[in-house]
Amino acid sequence: MNSNQSRPIQLFRIPVGIAAALLIFMFVVFLAACTSEQIDLAGAAGAQETMIAEALASTATPAVEVVSSTVTDVVEATPETDPKSFAPTGSIAYVALQTDGQYGLVLAGADGNSVNTIALDETEKNSPVWSPNGEYIAFAANTDGDWDVYLLRLSDGKVTQLTNSPSKDWWPSWSPDSRTIAFESFRDGNFELYSVDVEGNNLTRLTNDPNFDARPMWHPNGLWITFVSNRDGSADVYRMDADGGNVLRLTEDPAPDASPSWSPDGEWITFTSWRDGNPEIYLMRADGSQAQRLTSNNARDDYPTFSPDGEYIVYLSGQPGEENIVIMRRDGTEARAIAAETGFDGYPSWSPDSRYVAFQSNRSGVNEIFIMDLDGQLIRRISLAGHDASEPIWRP
DSSP states (O other): OOOOOOOOOOOOSOOHHHHHHHHHHHHHHHHHHTTSSOOOHHHHHHHHHHHHHHHHHTSOOOOOOOSOSOOOOOEEOOTTTOOSOOOOOSEEEEEEEOTTSOEEEEEEETTSOOEEEEEEESSEEEEEEEOTTSSEEEEEEEETTEEEEEEEETTTTEEEEOOOOSSOEEEEEEOTTSSEEEEEEOTTSSOEEEEEETTSOOOEEOOOOSSOEEEEEEOTTSSEEEEEEOTTSSOEEEEEETTSOSOEEOOOOSSOEEEEEEOTTSSEEEEEEOTTSSOEEEEEETTSOSOEEOOOOSSOEEEEEEOTTSSEEEEEESSTTSOEEEEEETTSOSOEEEEOOSSOEEEEEEOTTSSEEEEEEOTTSSOEEEEEETTSOEEEEOSOTTOEEEEEEEOO
């Protein structure tokens, strides 16, 4: 899956309110029309949110600054060059486009030894997500010109189609008990949130609003689902019960707020906000209180994710298509770029022990999957030659 680079939108000199309305309309139209070619969901989402932000602020995203100037060159970890313990374990799934034009889900050992390609066919795939119990992988696939949600059972390799809609169903998110998947759907003429169980039954509409509702994320204990919506005028972060009830607006700012992610203890949410003129990382309580800014960079900081131990946050910094991976303490201190190459480094995924990060990079001219330690000093390529590899996700 190729990373699509996006550039700032040049706006005409029209009133900010009109520009905001037009850009939000374009945002929804863009979401509805973006299946004609391979989609980089993180890049696409960043482009959409940047369009809204620029309309509201009447300014382009500032130039990127390097977050850390002390990053040393990474080296490929081998038994001969590894100066310290570099022993990631477990399995990593990623999407691969092979030279024969077929797409597959690949299971790669974090030790770099074992690779197994499954669900191999000519259907585009994206957004793979492991179930919390490690028994399934949910993913989206473009069948018959539209996207649907599928389920891969690891025990026997069986693939089940969970949704069947002439419109787009994608962005799956697992419930903590591994029984239910929430997802985005355009079947109602705008993006709404739905859920379905692992048997493909009990399809439930969770939101019902004429504006877009997107990017569902389950609370670690299954109590709530966070999502992003512009139902109150601007993109904000919301929370609802797992059945769609008791919707609560968590952020209330004229500038867009997006990309929410739960802390492992379910007490905090990290998210991205444009309220300071460019995208920065914020942290707030589960009820939206005590919001605090964690980053302050002349760059686009986006897609924050907590480490499994809750001590760190990894995020992307830079222009769309030219992001670097940055890690910081959960209070925003000790921020450092751990993958600072030219081109695109993205889709960071934490190892279960919080010691390593898998990521996608096109530093060699083709998308590949790497693992690195938290210092960014040691790195190992785990994707196969001939694979255009994307969206790694570590098995829980």
